[in-house]
Each structure stands twice: as structure tokens, then as C-alpha cells.
Amino acid sequence: MKNIRVIIWGFGAMGQGMADMLFNKKGVEIVGVCDRNPSFVGKKVTDVLERTDIASNVVVQADIEELLEKGKADLCLLATDSFVKGAYPKIRMILEHRINCISTAEEMAYPKAGEPELSRKMDEIAKANGVTVLGTGINPGFIMDLLVVALSGTMKDVTHIKANRVNSLSPFGPAVMEEQGVGIGLETFLEKRAKNELAGHVGFKESVHMIADALGVELSGFEQQMEPILTTVDRKSPYGDAKKGTLAGIHMTGQGKVGGKVMIDMHHPQQIEPLMEGTHTGDYIEIKGTPEINMAITPEIDGGIGTIAMCVNMIPHVINAKPGLKTMIDLPVPRAILGDMRDLLE
Amino acid sequence: MKNIRVIIWGFGAMGQGMADMLFNKKGVEIVGVCDRNPSFVGKKVTDVLERTDIASNVVVQADIEELLEKGKADLCLLATDSFVKGAYPKIRMILEHRINCISTAEEMAYPKAGEPELSRKMDEIAKANGVTVLGTGINPGFIMDLLVVALSGTMKDVTHIKANRVNSLSPFGPAVMEEQGVGIGLETFLEKRAKNELAGHVGFKESVHMIADALGVELSGFEQQMEPILTTVDRKSPYGDAKKGTLAGIHMTGQGKVGGKVMIDMHHPQQIEPLMEGTHTGDYIEIKGTPEINMAITPEIDGGIGTIAMCVNMIPHVINAKPGLKTMIDLPVPRAILGDMRDLLE
Numbered sequence: 244m245k246n247i248r249v250i251i252w253g254f255g256a257m258g259q260g261m262a263d264m265l266f267n268k269k270g271v272e273i274v275g276v277c278d279r280n281p282s283f284v285g286k287k288v289t290d291v292l293e294r295t296d297i298a299s300n301v302v303v304q305a306d307i308e309e310l311l312e313k314g315k316a317d318l319c320l321l322a323t324d325s326f327v328k329g330a331y332p333k334i335r336m337i338l339e340h341r342i343n344c345i346s347t348a349e350e351m352a353y354p355k356a357g358e359p360e361l362s363r364k365m366d367e368i369a370k371a372n373g374v375t376v377l378g379t380g381i382n383p384g385f386i387m388d389l390l391v392v393a394l395s396g397t398m399k400d401v402t403h404i405k406a407n408r409v410n411s412l413s414p415f416g417p418a419v420m421e422e423q424g425v426g427i428g429l430e431t432f433l434e435k436r437a438k439n440e441l442a443g444h445v446g447f448k449e450s451v452h453m454i455a456d457a458l459g460v461e462l463s464g465f466e467q468q469m470e471p472i473l474t475t476v477d478r479k480s481p482y483g484d485a486k487k488g489t490l491a492g493i494h495m496t497g498q499g500k501v502g503g504k505v506m507i508d509m510h511h512p513q514q515i516e517p518l519m520e521g522t523h524t525g526d527y528i529e530i531k532g533t534p535e536i537n538m539a540i541t542p543e544i545d546g547g548i549g550t551i552a553m554c555v556n557m558i559p560h561v562i563n564a565k566p567g568l569k570t571m572i573d574l575p576v577p578r579a580i581l582g583d584m585r586d587l588l589e
Numbered sequence: 590m591k592n593i594r595v596i597i598w599g600f601g602a603m604g605q606g607m608a609d610m611l612f613n614k615k616g617v618e619i620v621g622v623c624d625r626n627p628s629f630v631g632k633k634v635t636d637v638l639e640r641t642d643i644a645s646n647v648v649v650q651a652d653i654e655e656l657l658e659k660g661k662a663d664l665c666l667l668a669t670d671s672f673v674k675g676a677y678p679k680i681r682m683i684l685e686h687r688i689n690c691i692s693t694a695e696e697m698a699y700p701k702a703g704e705p706e707l708s709r710k711m712d713e714i715a716k717a718n719g720v721t722v723l724g725t726g727i728n729p730g731f732i733m734d735l736l737v738v739a740l741s742g743t744m745k746d747v748t749h750i751k752a753n754r755v756n757s758l759s760p761f762g763p764a765v766m767e768e769q770g771v772g773i774g775l776e777t778f779l780e781k782r783a784k785n786e787l788a789g790h791v792g793f794k795e796s797v798h799m800i801a802d803a804l805g806v807e808l809s810g811f812e813q814q815m816e817p818i819l820t821t822v823d824r825k826s827p828y829g830d831a832k833k834g835t836l837a838g839i840h841m842t843g844q845g846k847v848g849g850k851v852m853i854d855m856h857h858p859q860q861i862e863p864l865m866e867g868t869h870t871g872d873y874i875e876i877k878g879t880p881e882i883n884m885a886i887t888p889e890i891d892g893g894i895g896t897i898a899m900c901v902n903m904i905p906h907v908i909n910a911k912p913g914l915k916t917m918i919d920l921p922v923p924r925a926i927l928g929d930m931r932d933l934l935e
Contacts, residue, residue: 264745385743389922393739396902396923397731397895399610459928532925534891538884540740545880549743556742576735576922577742579878582805 247271247558247584250310250342252333253322254278254291254303256416257347260551261320262288266297270583271558275310276303307333311340317562318343320554325349325445327358331365334376338368343561344376345554349445351378352388353570356452366568375564379557379571381549382408383446386526386540387509388453389571394528394536401458401532406450407510409524410543411517412492413480424471424490425483425515432471432490443469444511447497451507457572460501467497472514483515491515556580559587593617593904593930596656596688598679599668600624600637600649602762603693606897607666608634612643616929617904621656622649653679657686663908664689666900671695671791673704677711680722684714689907690722691900695791697724698734699916702798712914721910725903725917727895728754729792732872732886733855734799735917740874740882747804747878752796753856755870756889757863758838759826770817770836771829771861778817778836789815790857793843797853803918806847813843818860829861837861902926905933 247270251258254276265273266289276288283291283303291303304310311319319337321344324330330348337344355362369376378384387406395401412423422442424432435441447467455462474491478484485491492514499507517524525541556577564574571577580587593616597604600622611619612635622634629637629649637649650656657665665683667690670676676694683690701708715722724730733752741747758769768788770778781787793813801808820837824830831837838860845853863870871887902923910920917923926933 267746381743390739392924393736393922394890395925397727397890397898398925399894399898399901400613401925401927457924459926459932461928534894536886536890537888538886540882540884542883544740544743544882548745548880552743552745555745571922572924573921575919576739576917578738578803578918579741579744579747580805581747582807586805 244585247318247562248274248316249558250275250277250316250319251322252277252307252319254280254283255322256547257322257551258320259292260547261322261555263292263294264551264555266294266299268555268580268584270585273299273301274316276301277305277307277310278303279305307336311337311342316342318345318558321346321348327351327354327361331361334365335368338365338372338374338376341372341374343374345557345561346376346378347380347550347554348378349380349383350449352380352383352446353449353453354378354568356448362568369568370566373566375561375566375569377557377561377569377574379553381544381546381553383449383453384553384571385549385577386544387446387511388450391454391528391530392457392572393576394538395458395530397534398530398536399533401530403506403508403531404454405508405510405529407527408543409517409522409527410513410546411524412483412513412515414547415482417482420483423493423513425492426485427490428488429471429473436469441469441493443493444495444513447495447509447511450509451497451499453570453572454507455499455501460506462499462501463503464500465498467495470494470496472512474520476519478516478519480515485515552579553577559584563589590931593664593908594620594662595904596621596623596662596665597668598623598653598665600626600629601668602893603668603897604666605638606893607668607901609638609640610897610901612640612645614901614926614930616931619645619647620662622647623651623653623656624649625651653682657683657688662688664691664904667692667694673697673700673707677707680711681714684711684718684720684722687718687720689720691903691907692722692724693726693896693900694724695726695729696795698726698729698792699795699799700724700914702794708914715914716912719912721907721912721915723903723907723915723920725899727890727892727899729795729799730899730917731895731923732890733792733857734796737800737874737876738803738918739922740884741804741876743880744876744882745879747876749852749854749877750800751854751856751875753873754889755863755868755873756859756892757870758829758859758861760893761828763828766829769839769859771838772831773836774834775817775819782815787815787839789839790841790859793841793855793857796855797843797845799916799918800853801845801847806852808845808847809849810846811844813841816840816842818858820866822865824862824865826861831861898925899923905930909935
């Protein structure tokens with residue numbers, strides 16, 4: 244039986260992490276990598292990753308069309324976008340080459356929440372070409388949605404859900420510091436928020452809709468808010484510098500309402516050096532109903548590694564799935580793959 | 590579209606709990622209940638459950654053959670056994686009537702761990718009759734296996750797993766007090782253990798094999814032990830009475846070894862009134878690897894309600910599944926069903 248053949252499209256932190264992880268797995272091989280970053284194009288993937296232990300001749304190339312044509316891959320890991328609108332033309336191209344697709348785009352974790360029309364099209368194209376497309380990641384994709392749904396499976400009824408992901412931004416680089424407003428003053432924050440220039444967390448809408456659909460409740464509304472986390476002490480991380488009085492990060496909150504009342508309550512404060520003001524990081528889920536569930540994962544599951552692992556670990560499930568657009572609630576649970584990945588193929 | 594039609598076989602605490610839960614759900618109805626207990630036979634199910642709010646004429650009957658013949662049910666919830674050997678003839682009969690089956694038998698959560706030959710047969714019979722059989726429950730079935738597997742899905746690699754379910758036996762009745770040796774002295778415990786007269790926890794073997802197969806590691810061995818929890822104070826629960834120096838319960842431990850070393854380490858102490866000696870109940874999972882995961886659910890998810898809910902909540906997934914013998918790692922995650930159960934059918 245041949246190895247599972249994978250293309251990676253997008254060779255930033257996520258794409259590189261997936262390549263690095265795949266090189267350590269059995270029964271799977273990277274047959275192509277696409278990125279337009281001139282500092283990567285033409286370089287061997289193993290050289291970019293400084294993996295001297297791996298024999299692979301795959302070179303980063305800029306032309307995806309050529310790669311999809313000649314690649315004869317089973318699946319493409321797409322790590323280029325956060326929003327469905329940006330990912331859609333790429334996903335369509337992948338599916339039309341009869342290649343399965345896993346996307347890291349946050350909105351792809353439950354695309355019909357924000358883009359029902361594009362979701363319908365992706366489902367159609369995937370079915371017409373006999374392949375499957377899935378969006379996943381640590382969050383959305385696991386912590387604040389799939390894990391909530393799975394825990395609810397032990398319950399006779401559910402009346403209220405609170406999910407709270409409290410994480411540290413300290414390990415992240417300059418791009419994240421800027422997206423999350425680390426070090427800016429309150430006035431700048433208010434201006435940027437008004438202009439929609441701060442990314443914050445993308446995914447509450449997707450997580451809330453995934454939970455509501457899984458449990459079979461109809462949402463009467465969805466809202467989200469972005470508030471500054473102002474530090475009362477100077478904080479410093481490798482790439483972040485938040486002087487007393489400025490932003491250490493951003494606190495996103497979101498609510499899914501049923502019958503006008505909040506049923507799904509999301510909290511996601513992200514900041515550098517949270518412990519400096521006594522904030523312990525972790526993933527917390529509280530579900531009211533019968534029985535009640537009170538879960539804590541401390542510290543939080545690492546977001547970068549978690550997203551990389553989720554995408555790679557879902558490869559066999561996506562290949563096995565019926566054709567179409569799938570989400571995490573449609574497929575068997577993810578799992579660390581320590582053996583040969585082909586053993587999971589049906 | 591017709592309601593999903595369910596038969597319940599076995600009307601003890603689990604069967605009654607499932608009936609009670611099903612009466613609160615939409616899109617599903619109970620079409621038959623079988624039990625040989627003379628105090629139930631001939632009585633209306635609603636009378637046994639004291640549910641005056643429900644209009645149902647279903648009567649508990651002793652003859653399952655008649656029920657399966659005339660029932661035209663979609664699925665049978667089988668709540669009669671703990672071991673595959675005892676459940677097998679009943680499961681075969683259900684499947685041969687072309688009815689899907691969900692079993693509460695602990696060993697059915699991963700039957701090939703202990704009964705590979707019967708598992709092969711069940712798979713064959715289910716396929717030949719175009720139906721599906723699943724074993725599930727809170728544990729085995731969720732806490733110490735499926736949840737471990739799902740959390741590992743966020744990891745690049747896994748080196749060691751520890752699962753620890755610390756629960757209270759206080760809510761349970763006289764049968765459980767006896768099975769778990771509550772109130773007996775050390776000598777009696779040693780005698781009963783030697784004669785295999787204490788049930789303890791059934792399911793470590795199944796949980797360990799489910800995890801190992803999901804992750805793709807080959808077990809080099811499996812062992813389990815049963816030790817007494819001797820109380821240093823008098824403890825009392827509604828049905829339990831453990832004087833100082835006697836057993837407050839039993840601590841089961843189990844190990845799955847890979848390459849001769851313990852990789853999967855299970856702990857399951859069960860006792861009455863654990864707080865009297867400072868034991869806080871909860872479900873704890875620690876996974877070493879990248880990243881590390883440290884999860885706690887406090888208190889533990891209620892075992893009785895949890896098993897009832899898992900069985901009922903898996904009904905649509907089992908009806909949707911491809912024919913054959915399935916386990917929790919083959920199917921989409923369980924979820925609380927708050928809407929119409931038929932909305933989950935494909």
C-alpha cells in the first residue's frame with residue numbers, strides 16, 4: 244500500500260509545523276509544498292525546517308496549479324487564510340483536482356455559520372469530485388466547541404454552557420502582538436477597534452453555531468464583544484512590551500442566545516505574561532444541566548501545536564469520510580497517531 | 590417521518606433511567622420493554638416510573654422474542670449484562686431481527702479486547718443483517734477511554750497516559766455496596782478477592798485496548814489489581830456502613846504496557862463518603878507528550894446518569910452508522926440531544 248500523499252499549501256508557522264510533524268509520522272509523505280514567500284521558493288523543505296535527519300527532495304514552489312496537477316496527492320493541508328471568503332477559491336481548486344482538503348481557516352471550522360452560500364457550493368463541489376473538505380484547529384475546532392459537544396454527550400439535558408479559554412500570548416511573535424494590540428494605549432485601541440483593525444479571536448460565531456446545531460437548539464441571536472486587557476504593571480515577553488496602563492492583550496466575549504436568553508457563553512482573554520497579575524491560564528468548560536460538568540485543563544492546550552496536530556491527526560478521518568463538506572461533529576474523534584497512518588484508512 | 594422506535598431490554602436502574610430520559614425526548618418513542626422481574630411484568634412502564642405526565646400504553650413483558658417479532662423497532666437498548674459472553678446471545682437475537690443494538694455491558698465498550706472471536710461473529714451477523722451494534726457507557730465508553738483519545742488528538746506525540754476516576758459510591762444501593770465490599774473486613778476482602786467474588790470495576794482491559802488501538806500502539810501486556818480502601822474513621826452512606834478499619838470501597842488499578850513499560854496507567858478508587866478522609870472526587874487525565882495535557886473534571890461525571898445519557902444520545906449515530914460492530918472511536922462524538930432526535934438522522 245502506497246503512503247498517504249500530502250500537499251501543504253501555505254508555509255508559515257502552521258504549514259511548517261505540519262511538515263515537521265508529518266516528517267515524524269509513518270505511512271504518510273509530503274509530495275509538495277506551495278508558498279509565494281520569496282525567501283522560501285526554490286528551497287528544500289528540509290532546509291527551511293533545518294531537518295538534517297530527513298531525506299526529502301521536496302522544494303517549496305510558488306505555482307499551486309502545477310503542484311495539484313502533477314502531485315497526484317490524496318489530501319491538501321491549506322494553511323493560508325482565516326476567513327471562508329479568502330479560502331474558498333483555493334478550496335474549490337483543490338477539490339476540483341479531486342484532492343481532499345483540510346483547512347486551518349478559523350471560519351472553515353463551521354463555515355455555514357457565516358457563509359451558508361459558499362458552504363453549500365463547497366459541499367456540492369466536493370461531492371461532485373468524490374472528495375471531502377474539513378476545517379479544523381484547536382479553537383475553533385476543538386476546545387470551545389467539539390470538546391463541549393462531547394462532554395454534553397454524558398448529559399440528559401443541558402440548560403447553559405460556559406466556555407472560557409484563558410491563554411498566554413507570550414510565546415507568539417510580532418504579528419500576533421500587533422493583531423492583539425499588545426502595548427498600545429486605550430485610545431489607540433478604541434480607534435483600531437472602531438476601524439476593525441484588531442483581529443482578536445476569529446471563531447466564536449463558528450463555535451456557537453456548531454454547538455447549537457449539534458445539540459439541536461435554534462439560536463435566536465449571536466453577539467460578540469472585544470475589550471482591552473489593561474495591565475497595571477509593566478509586562479514583557481520575547482516579542483511583546485506592555486507598559487503599565489497599556490494593553491497586555493484582548494478579552495473577547497461571545498454569546499449564543501436561545502429564546503432571547505444567553506445559553507452559550509464564550510470568554511477568551513489573551514494576553515502576554517498573564518501570571519504577572521495572577522491570571523492562571525487554562526481551558527474551562529462549565530455545563531449546567533443533568534448532571535452538571537465542570538472541566539478544567541491547566542494550563543491551556545498550546546494553540547500553535549494544537550492546531551498543527553489537529554490538522555495532521557484528522558488526515559485519515561477526512562480520507563475515510565463520505566464526500567462533501569464536513570465539520571468536526573460529523574467525524575470520529577481526532578487522536579494522536581503513533582503508528583502507521585495507513586492503519587486508520589478503511 | 591415516523592418516530593425512532595426503541596425497545597428497552599432490561600428494566601433495572603439503567604433501563605428505567607433510559608425510559609425516563611426517552612419520555613422527555615422528541616422524535617423517539619418506546620415501543621417495547623422486556624424484563625423478567627415478576628414485580629414489573631404486566632405493569633405499564635409509566636406506572637413503574639411514576640410518570641403521570643406521559644401517555645404510553647407500553648407494558649413490561651417477559652417474552653423478548655415476541656417483542657422483537659412484532660415490535661418493528663429501529664433499535665434495542667440492551668441493559669442486562671456486564672460481560673460479552675452473557676450479552677452475546679441476546680445481541681445476536683436482536684441483530685438477527687434486523688434491529689440495531691446499543692449495549693451497556695462494560696466489556697461491549699471494546700469487546701475485541703477480551704472476546705475477539707465473539708466480536709468477529711457480532712460484526713459478521715450485524716453486517717449480514719444490515720444493522721449496527723455498539724457498546725457504550727460513562728466508563729468504559731467515555732471518561733477513561735474516548736475522552737483520553739479525543740484529547741490526544743491535539744497532540745503531536747504521546748509518551749504516557751494516566752487516567753484517574755475518583756468517585757463516590759454513596760448514592761448507590763445495596764447491590765453495589767456488596768459488589769464493592771463496603772463494610773467488610775480485610776480478611777473477608779482477601780478471601781473474596783481470591784475467590785473472584787468482588788466485582789470491582791469492569792472495563793480497564795477494554796479502555797486500555799481502545800486507547801492503544803486508537804493511537805496505533807501495540808500492547809506488550811495488560812495487568813490489573815484490586816486493593817482495599819480501608820477507612821480510618823467510621824463512614825456511613827444511605828446503603829453503606831463502613832466501620833473504622835473496614836473497607837470503604839475498592840481501588841482498582843490497571844496498566845497497559847508498550848515495549849514492556851507502562852504507557853497507559855489507570856486508577857479507579859471507588860468508596861463511600863470519600864471526603865471524610867479528604868479525598869476529592871473527580872475525573873483526571875494527564876497525558877505526557879507534546880503538548881502535555883492536564884485535565885480535571887470535578888466532581889466526577891455521575892456514573893449512573895452518564896451511562897443512561899450516553900446510551901440514549903448515541904441512538905441516532907448508531908442508526909446512521911455503516912452496518913457492523915462499532916466502538917466509540919468509530920463514530921462521531923456523542924452529544925446531548927435537545928431537539929428532535931430525527932434531525933440527527935442522515
